[in-house]
Amino acid sequence: MITAVRRWWSNPWRPPRVLQALTAGYLIWSLLPVLIAVIFSFNSGRSRTLWQGFSFRWYWGDPIRSVWHDDSLHTALVHTLVLGVLATAITVPLGVAFALGVDRWHGRLPEGANIVMLLSFVIPETLLAVALLFLVDHVTTPLTLGTSAQVAGLVTFQLSYPVVIVRARLLTIGEQYEQAAIDLGASPMGAVRRVLLPMLTPAIFASAVLVFADVIDDFVIVRYLSGGSSSEPTSVKIYNTARAAPTPALNALASLMLLASFLAVVIGLLAYRWFSRGEKGANGIKSFADGL
């Protein structure tokens, strides 16, 4: 018996059961609580811990407290999606242009700009949020607490994502395609527009999806830069009510955010496939994921 165990243990070709068990255990610990929370959003009673039957009460059924009918939850949901779209629409073009410029321009200024961008990636979010709050409160800017300040803060925090992704992609692409285009008579801008940008579409779409999912889940920046309860997104709503005996409507709100992230990934993938239809080598999920 002992020798059998010892032989199993010392066999170098055996499947790694211990590591497999650890990984499975980690995945269960990581994902099961969220799954339970989503399941309880469909609870027909008020409890978030005792299952009382299946219903859509907290999504649209309950005339007062469901997400569809409760004004504050409804506003939070809409505001989150608005922030997501606005912030992504500004971050991705800004970030892609920055990545292109910093990658090809050699000198001290782009090196410095690159370092600042990397610092903005790794700084604790609370520091940036407080600094921006001070800026909006004490310096006359076109920003006011509320959507404009929130979008500005979000773009600043998220700018590094498209930059890092696009630069990684540029490293793989190399300069030869643009060189060829210029040799064939294109202007520098034309070479970028008609050769480089189409090659960057997986990276651009991947970073758009990433930024959107990150923005709708953001908490620290949007909370400090919010102007009142009408500009509080869902993450702040969850933070405010989580410990105060909420109804499963909160679970429903969080599950809807999950759905929004999931839809963003699906839409991004579909948009990428539509934009790169007819291209060889753009074979769906794999090249989209490679953009990451």
Next chain:
Amino acid sequence: MKGAGAPATRKRRKLLWAGLALPGTLWLALLFIVPMYVVFAIVFGQVDPIFRTPLPVWNPVQWNTAQFTDVFRHIVGEDGYFGPALLRTAVFVLSASVLCLTIAYPVAYYTARLARHHRNLLLAALIAPFWISYMMRMLAWVNLLQNDGLLNRALSLGGLFSVNIDWLNGRSFVVVLGLVYGYVPYMILPLYAGLDRLQPNVLEAARDLGAGRFDTFRRVTLPLSRPAIVASVLLTCLPMLGDYFTNDLLSGSPSTSMVGNLINNTVLTPGQTGQAGAFVLLVLVVSLVPMIWYVRSTRAEGLAA
């Protein structure tokens, strides 16, 4: 190397790249660097005596260190009521990072080197927490840890015992475990990327030369994965320094507050905004060295790639 061509074309191309980089650079200058200067101006500025609002002082020559030394005196000194929170932050972040590493390394190692059939599915499951909002993940745990929640019900083994432990009331280990739960996904992916890059022939050579499994791990794999470990620990540690919401959600008590809570509780309080700024500067100084270390290691990697 820039492309061949007349110097005029090269100049045009340089203008093109500069023009593309300019909006982003301006944005970062105005909304990242300037706000940091505003923090300095407020911490080293004055406080309105009546309204207790902070009055920023823009000229560095006129900066007055009263607010900063006030905060500093309350950290170290007889009246040091900020000291425990700072010490606690260091202990929490350190223990959470160590726990994260002990969980993340085996998972990342398995995914990078050993998972063959379901690797993509596994990666998708490991990336999933990034799509799930941090608040939702904490809400899920608040639900489970409530007095009538599933954890207490599971511990009572279906009615055998009556377990009514108040998990969410000022328990340090709950906060640390919450931090681990929240931030371990951020550690797994960089570790995976680093471990994926290890060349299998180096490890095979070690085994061929007679090293056992654990010896190979200790003397070959671990040293080779050190840059990845450093990078992922930094990426996980740094956001934790500003975390206040994990403590607020998982423990309502100020006895487990971290430096993020100190910032959060003072930033909107009249008269104490300068204190919040001082703590922001303190955390910035502490995290500056790791941040610069991370930036340098990322750039070195980028140049070497």
